[in-house]
Amino acid sequence: MNLTYRYSAIQFTHWASSTGAAVFATTYLLDKGIHSGVVGVLLALAGICSCLTQPVLASFADRTEKFVLTQMMIIMSALCGVCFILQLIPGIPVMLMAVFYMVGIWSSDTMVPLLNSISVAYNDAGYFVNYGAARGVGAVASAMSSLIVGWVIVKFGITWMLILLLAVRLGSVIVLVGFPQIEQSRLLVREEQKSLSIYEFFIHYRWYCISLLGIAFLGMFHAMTENYLIVIMNALGGNSSHVGIALFIEGAVAAPAIFFYYKIRKLSSDTNLLKVAAVSFLIKAVGFYFAGNITTVYLLEVLQISSYALLAPAQVYYAKEKVKANDMIKGQAFMTAAYALGCSAGNFAGGQLLNWGVSAMLGAGIVMALAGTVLVFVTVTKKDAENCRKLTKIL
Template sequence: MNKTRILDVKYALTQILYFASFSALMGYASVYLLGQGVSNSLIGTTLALVSIIAVFTQPMAASAVDKKVIKLQSLVNIILIGTVILSLCLYFFELPTMMLLCVFVGIVTFMMTVQPLFNSMAFLFEKYGIQINYGLARGLGSAAYALASAVLGYLVEDFGTGVIPLFYIIGNILLIIVVYTYVVPKNQQHLVQHEQQNKEETEQKQLSFFQFCALYKKFMIFVVGVVLVFFTHTIINNFFIQVITPIGGTESQMGIAVFIAAIVELPAMAMFNIMRKKINCARLLKLSVVMFALKHLLTFLATNIFMIYVAQVLQIGAYAIFIPASVYYVNEVISKQDLVKGQSMVTVGITASGIIANFAGGILLDAVGVYHLLMIGVVVSVVGGLIVFGSIEKKKANVME
């Protein structure tokens, strides 16, 4: 019992350290790369490239573990060690722009690849009979992201952008130590992996991608709406410093703004189960896309940093509601045998949106400027919201409760 408790604490610490490091890496990606003289277009292209690579590396890493090529714990630490080595190169050496970007792509790819492995780790622990409080751990991760963003904003103002790689070097070294101390029941690991592999093989015998699209046409239209809504969401998040600089914003104020958005997610997500008992998921999704549009509109209209802070508060009804509501919504409109594909379609839609937003956002930022980029973003967000409204379905009788 005592060992289980210790493992629960270690897992929570893993989420805290990971998301604190990730806030420095992705939350301040534009700040760091701009400080290195990289253009907006190149920043956008770089972030888009990372998303594309991660689409392939994440399933490859999971497959390596499932096929017993490498143990999960070992793979996580190898990836983290690679991240630290590349981060040290950024911190200690002045690299040419293209080499710097290649190293940066490697670091972000590693960090994005390891994230689902941490989720798998929690799942494996539960299969061993060890109960991990994943919800609490993930919530603490969000809080760590928020706090780290706020602190890092002040550090960047005082010490410059060079401090950013140091932040995730320290975070990942501590993360390696924590993961290394995990004690995984080796005698059960192969049985669990074999069971998961059999489950995946069974799922793969279900509908193909095109058959799924043909059967769930309205749901796929919903996914298109999600892509458009998250297009603007991603642009604002990844080019945040460029968004607030014209209205007098600074790195420390950006950190505070990110902190506000991340911290307001916690109560909304914690209360979601209560909300969905009173309001169905279809209505909650409609509410979330309206809040997304309002958040994007207020960001566009902002003339000072206070208005940005107010816009960030709207995250409580936008992202914080959409993520859990979309999971339950899929369960309500997709048949049980197709649930895995249904859930993955939403994830793929958000990932695809990130790729498009990062690539197009950087180019548009250089071509038309912040004002017109945000104006385009508002239009795209509203159109996406209207598509979501038009494609939302009522709960079907033949799906799981």
């Protein structure tokens, strides 16, 4: 049975809501009168919370005897929707509104490794799910969300953004409810095949975990420039509409690369494509620093085709290649958590660095992208030990 269309619908609704909420978080919170430094702290806290909870939820999903991924996604999607609803209550205190917004972002971020793992689980259960094609649909959703939400904010105001994102998130719940039930793929396995604890995972997959630092640094740069793009545009004479156009360009060029990634990876390995993505992020960082007008920013966003468009699917396949099947959800979770941790650090750093100006923030972005590129080149081709049970006993 082909579940690609249904899985694509989940990717579409998830990324449309998640991208709209994330990229316009700074716009939303600044509009409510919250200082940029506080915005950075709130965004960082949301990311840190997702980093802490993703591995925990993944470990639970790996070890449970029943298949619970879709149920977990439904619960997290409903929580996100409730957070949007609560912000629409008249007279709600601004800081409480900000907290609800951050909880919504946290729940969206926490769902990503579960969303990625669903495709693997259903393929293993005998269904057909084309992850690359579905993730390409998600990229299109991100582009459309960026453009439409930016236009909605300018045309109708910030409140209508919440209503739009709420409607899309409810769509996720409806699609998830319709997924067929499957059995957990792990029943009786040998000792060395059992799912590792989080401690054992870090010991066994040492090089894999170090490579996650490189992903974190790339996420740090990417999130900082994405979430504070409104500030960059303002410095160049732009507004929320220009942010929407820039993000639409990102999504438009990224979607085909993500959609056809399964063909691209036949031409080169996932590790090599991760290296290409890292170098593209570095070029983009340098370009942002020297950008003197909005048109240059638009042109730099075209690099999304070789940066995030390769990083997003490549990290999923890279994790699948490096991590054994019974630790698959944890492997995806740690990859996503590393990126989210980088995003949190980037959000916090961006808010603080803006006290010294946009140039200071963009200069720091070059350092972040450079660190990520070096770590990716050094670590992604390294192999970890085969027998993790013996290794953990020795240590």
